Amino acid sequence: xxxxxxxxxxxxxAKSRDWEAALRRALANYERGECKRSEALYRIAFRxxxxxxxxxxxxxxxxxxxxxxxxxxxxKPTEFRETVxxxxxxxxxxxxxxxxxxxxxxxxxxxSAPEPTDLH
Numbered sequence: 001x002x003x004x005x006x007x008x009x010x011x012x013x014a015k016s017r018d019w020e021a022a023l024r025r026a027l028a029n030y031e032r033g034e035c036k037r038s039e040a041l042y043r044i045a046f047r048x049x050x051x052x053x054x055x056x057x058x059x060x061x062x063x064x065x066x067x068x069x070x071x072x073x074x075x076k077p078t079e080f081r082e083t084v085x086x087x088x089x090x091x092x093x094x095x096x097x098x099x100x101x102x103x104x105x106x107x108x109x110x111x112s113a114p115e116p117t118d119l120h
Contacts, residue, residue: 027037035043052065089097 027040030037030040048065048068052062052069092100
């Protein structure tokens with residue numbers, strides 16, 4: 001059963017590592033006059049910031065720059081998915097059927113969270 005995410009055998013992460021390795025190698029070997037690796041990274045970051053600020057916000061590239069800055073500083077937002085699982089009556093145990101008959105809840109509903117403890 002796939003619980004979300006990429007299918008089994010997906011190679012996207014490996015491709016990403018290949019690109020990262022190529023960037024690291026290029027930066028390690030980059031030297032132009034007095035410009036070393038750290039200076040090259042600074043210049044790239046500076047250009048991203050300039051692009052985000054100087055471009056009209058409707059422009060696709062400006063939004064990409066803004067999102068890049070936000071994701072690097074704040075982290076990517078967590079993606080939530082709500083899934084609903086339906087079970088056939090024949091799959092329910094006698095105890096679950098009895099609970100439904102007593103009106104004690106839906107067997108498909110997630111278990112309720114425990115009550116918070118008093119901290120005060």
